[in-house]
Amino acid sequence: MSFIKFFWRDFKSDKAFNWFYILCAALGIIGLLLVESFKVGIEEKIAKNAKNFIASDLSVSSRRAITPDETKNIEDFLAAKNYTYARWIETYSLVMKVTDGVNSDPLSKLADLNFVTPEFPFYGGVVLEDQGRKGPGDWASIHTTPTVWMSRDLSWELDVKVGDKLKVGEAEFTVGGIILQDQFSSFRGFNLAPKIFISHNFIKETELIKFGSTVTTSYSIKLPSDIPAKSVQTELRKSVPDRSIKIATPEESSQQINRSLTLLTDYLSLITLMTYLLSLVGLYYFTQHFLSKKLKTFSIYKAMGIKTSFLFSVNFAHLIVLTFAAVIISTGLLLTALPFVERFFSNLAGEELFFRLSTLSLVKILALSFGGSLLALSPLFWGAMQTPVATIFQDLPAQLKRIKFYYFLPLLLYVIVLAVILANSFKVGSLFLGALGIIIILAAILFKLFTNFLDKMSSRFAFVNRHASRTLSRYFTSSFTIFICLLMGMTLTTFIFQLESSLRQEFTQTYGDRRPDLFLFDLQDSQAEDFEKITTAEGWNRTMFAPMIRARLLKINDQPLQKEKATATEEANFQTREEENSERVRNRGINLSYRPALSWSETLVAGKFNGEVCDPTVKVCEISLEQSYARRLGADLGDKLVFDVSGIEVEGIVTSMRTVKWTSFEPNFFILFQPGVLEEAPKTYLSSIKVKNLDEKRRVFSKMASTFPSVSMLEVSELVRKITTIFDLMAIAIKFISFLSLFVALVVLVAVSFNHLELRKREMSLFYMLGLKTELIKKIYGREFTFLISLCVFLSLIFGTALTWIIMKNIFNSTADFRLGFVLPVVSALGLLLLTIVVMRINQLVKNKNLF
Amino acid sequence: MKKTLILILGFVLLNTNLYAATNILFLGDSLSEGMGVDEEFAFPRLVERNLKAKKHDVSVTNGGVNGATSASGASRLKWHLKKKTDIMVLELGANDGLRGLKLAETEKNLVNIIQIAKEKKVKVLLLGLMMPPNYGKKYTDEFEAMYKKIAVKEKVPLLPFILQGVAGNPKLNQADGIHPNIEGHEVIAKTITEFVEKYL
Known part of the structure; x- marks a missing residue:
């Protein structure tokens, strides 16, 4: 018989297996694809936002004056490549409202001036009051007449409106628009002053840009869509070798936000990996069940002279076809559903979301799915093929040959690589898998103790309990296998829900009403009391008020920190980013603070925080260090620091x-002293205010400007809003993936349990033949599963909680939100549902009485 | 008993001002602190090195604080005056200017600092600064004039511009175009050493 004919006949005879396999595999693949598409979408969204930040595909910027030679090199390069570009010059200056001369001393305010050429912007835009969004191509009005668009905060401070005149340098401009929203970032990091946009055409008239002016000069470059920014960056760097001229891709310009997003998307991948592993466990058990039923058939084939290698090829091809079908179905389903998924989540989040699948990511996921299935199941098939021919002469069902553990080493290696690739970090991947490994070892020990205990106690039990307990202890290997599968499924469920809760807690719920709108700095000691009175009288919501003392770290444990002159004058050559960070921390001046208690955004992770007043003349007072700072510094509990x-x-x-x-958006003080040490030291105060609405913000601006003119204010609400929106999206994604995982877990656990029951059918028959009543047989197996599932529910709560704690502490540097009140009912319900399904299956098996 | 008396006498003599070095305090901002370079390469420390090389017995305290405005000067000076101080080199006001603060306020703060120092018999040397031209002609002119006005009014020596030969020169500044690099600090230290030496 030809291979294809044989294969097709074999394939058709296993319809139930085929469908279940496809369902299980497709679920795992859909999970992977869904997260991947969300990741790709988020990356696209970030890329788009990042392009908005710099208004272009690539930016060249410098805070020092670009020399004529360098200018020529840059412009020649761009001209040769035929790339369009805009010039963008940013500087600070005092601007004032032009009055009729009645007021002798018109108010002047610091502004962040942005001179742009008519090509600007290529991406992004501003929203003007009463005029709407001004994106690419909408900026003509500022280039034809001396007109400015200015930020709303500045218009408040100067009391100007559209149509008023503004003096910038030596030139006068008409206010043409008030900016409500601005998508562009500043090349100077935090903006010290509100923005004004002016045409580059009028830069000369202002007479502000001369020798000695502090100006950031930049080129915003538009690239053809098929030219990668990275390659242009590399090429252009050859013409402009001085690194003080920054050549940045959009992604590099928004690295801070990217960092947190990357961490989250990597975590989503890790959770998907778990879902995938769960579905793999399901597949494994189901395939084992399928093969154990076919063992006699294999023996018959072999007796007919069919070679083992031929049989293996046929069954392996079966596996490949099924996996391929699962891939096609899941990919097809997901690609069809993506627009709906996108719309659904966009509506849910109130923000435009993208779910995209790049060809590369699709190929990556599908290759991973194939790899996992084949590596996990091939040893099973190989084992099944080894069934001796003599099996056909046995009355009893054939036993699947036990497979040596080293057959699974390639799978283990594959899972490790998969975890590292998906989590994008060796640390995250290995920590997660390491923790799972420890859990399995601990579970083995605990299960051994548990079954030994049951065995010892069983003589005191009634028949049903006695038999159930003895079965667990005496068939340890098979009991342990199902126990570990059930436990892992439930542990991962507990973990996923607690991680989801912890992350959502971290991103959204708690801090919503505490996130500041304004940062105030440089409040003097002498102003602190008055500021306190004003905030109370005005009813402002002051979210933070902290003393800040500038210091320099001199010694750790009496070892001086200053570097040698030779190394200071040479360019530093650090091997790793960690080394560089560590050195930077050691060189830098630092801000100290003190307070009697930890703030709401801080968590004690080691030692004991001492907020009592200390007298430094009597004893050495205590310090609290921020953990990651301490790590970079190389300092530990008990170390003595001298400042x-x-x-x-x-x-x-x-x-x-x-x-x-x-x-939390709270300033992070790396070092806190006990009160009593630094009160006398020269210090300033840092404060933040959360405003109720725009009116209150305006009042705060006005009151602070008149009462404390030397205090500087930063408006951070827009930045906070942008970031919190992203956090909200991530929280939704995490929740969604968690529910998907729960569904997969249930399917898998049912598959595992059914398979276990199949393997016990022979025993059930024996009981029946020995005259045990069907009710009693049902009770025995029901009780056995009750023991198993109860233990799993109990241990999964402990292990899942521990895993959550480990991951939150080590990766997120945060605390876990243990939602036992939610997780306990969920896992118990899962256990109960599983038990009900298992009992139904037992009833079915016993009812049929066709147990052989 | 004799030994104890000799020891006490020795300790007292060692601590007396009679034999002490001239203590110079640099009360300033990020320029004095040496933002972006190690403190040992910031100009106050280099001035100390230069003066010592010229056989002057001086001890310099670097009271530079990154981001400091003139408003913080008085309280910081009071802290420093707990230690014996002979000369205060005042280098403040740049951050006031860069943040566009009202110059009348800055002037008031600087005068207050000088008066506190004078009350404690501390000699004051004033370091002048200028604003970059992008701050507008009116503001930059007024800013420059403010130091001259204070120097005349308070009768203190003034070095008109400490960044002479450094400002605007990319080779002597860090990438931010404002803070000097190690070579820039050397140039500043040379200028200030000559200025301070006259009043030792």
Whole structure:
């Protein structure tokens, strides 16, 4: 019989297996594809936002003056390549409202001036009051007449409106628009002052740009869509070798936001990996069940002279066809559903979301799916093919040959690589898998103890319990296999839900009402009391008020930190980013603070925080360090640090470590002293205010400007809004993936349990033949599963919680939100549902009485 | 008993001002602090090195604080005056200007700092600064004039512009175009050393 004919006949005879296999595999693949499409979509969204930040595909910028030679090199390069570009010059200057001369001293305010050429912008735009969005091509009005578009905050401060005149340098401009929203970032990081956009055509008239002016000069370059920015960046760098001229791709310009997003999307991938592993476990069990039924058939084929290698090829081809079908179905389904998924999530999030699949990511996921299925199931098929011919003469069902563990080593290696690739980090991947490994070892020990205990106690039990307990202990290997599968499924469910809850807590729920709109800095000691009175009188929501003392770290454990002159004058050559960070931390001046208690955004992770007043003349006072700073510094609990605080040495002993929630938008003080040490030191205060509405923001601006003119204010609400929107999206994605995982877990656990029951059918028949009543047989197996599932529910809560704690602590530097009140009912319900399905299956098996 | 008395006498003599070095305090901002370079290469430390090389017995305290405005000067000076100080070199006001603060306020703060120092019999040397031209002619002119006005009013020596020969020169500044690099600090230190030496 030809291979194809044989294959087709074999294939047709296993319809139930085929469909279940495809369902299980497709679920895993859909999970992977869905997260991947969300990742790609988010990356696209970031790329789009990042292009908006720099208004182009590539930017060249410098805070020092670009020399004529360098200018020529850049412009020659762009002309040779025929790339369009805009010039963008950013500088700070004092601007004032032009009055009728009645007011002798018109108010002048610092502004961030942005001179742009008519090509600007290629991406992004601004939203003007009463005029709507001004994107690419809508900026003509500022280039023809001396007109400016200015930020709303500045218009408030100067009390100007559209049509008023503004003096910028030596030139006068008409206010043509008030900017409500601005998508562009500043090349100077945080904006010290509100923005004004002016045409480059009028730069000369202002007479502001001369020798000695502090100006950021930049080129915003538009590239053809098929030219990657990275390659142009590399090429252009050859013409402009000085690194003080920055050549940045859009992604590099928004690295801070990218960093947090990357971390989250990598985590989503890790959760998907777990879902995929679960579905792989399901596939494994189901295939095992399928093969155990076919063992006699294999023996018959072999007796007919069909070679083992031929049989293996046929069944392996079966596996490939099924996996391929699962891939086609899942990919087809997902690609069809993507527009709906996109719309659904966009509506849910109130933000335009993209779900995209690039060819590369599609190929990557499909290759991973194939690889996993084949590596996990091939050893099973190989084992099945080894069934001796003599099996056909046995009355009893054939046993699947036990497969040596090393057959699965390629799978283990594959899973490790998969975890590392998907999590984009060796640390994350290995930490996760390491923790799972430890859980399996612990579970093995606990299960052994549990079954030993049951065995010892069984003599005191009634028949049903006694038999159920003895079965668990005496058939340890098979009991342990199903136990570990059930446990892993439930542990991952507990973990996923607690991780989801912890991350959502981290990103959204708690801090919504505390996120600041305004940062105030340089409040003097002498102003602190008055500021306190004003905030109380005006009813402002002051979210933070902290003293800040500038210092320099001199010694750690009496070892000086200053570098040798030789290394300071040479360009530093660091091997790793960590080394560089560590060195930077050691060189830099630092801000100290003190307070009697930890703030709401801080968590103690080691030692004991001491907020009591300390007298430094009596003893060395205590210090609390932020954990990651301590790591970079190489400092630990018990270390003595010596600081130079304005010429006076102050020392302290590290007695506690803290983490600071990075989503809280609170300034992070790396070093906190006990109160009593730094009160006398020269200091300024840092504060933040959350406003109720625009009116209140305006009042704060006005009151602060008149009462404390030396205090600087930064408006951060727009930045906070942009970032929190992204956090909200990530939280939704995490929740969605969690529910998908739960569904997969249930399917898998049912598959595993059914398979286990299939393997016990012979035993059931024996009981029946020995005269046990069907009710009693049902009870025995029902009880056995009750023991197993109860233990799994109990241990999964412990292990899942521990896993959540490990991941949150080590990767997110945060605390876990243990939602046992939610997870306990969910896992119990899962256990109960599983038990009900298993009992139904037992009833079915016993009812048929056709157990052989 | 004799030994104890000798020890006490020795300790007292060692601590007396009679034999102490001239203590110079640089009360300033990020320029003095040496933002972006190690403190040992910031100009106050280099001035100390230069003066010592010229056989002057001086001890310099670097009271530079990154981002400091003139408003913080008085309280910081009071802290430093807990230690014996002979000369205060005042280098503040740049951040006031860069943030566009009102110059009348800056002037008031600087005068206040000088008066506190004078009350404590500390000699004051004033370091002048200028604003970059992008801050507008009116503001930059007024800013430059402010130091001259203070120097005349308070009768203190003034070095008109400490960044002479450094400002605007990319080779002597860091990539931000504002803060000097190690070579820039050397140039500033040379200028200030000559200025301070006259008043030792």
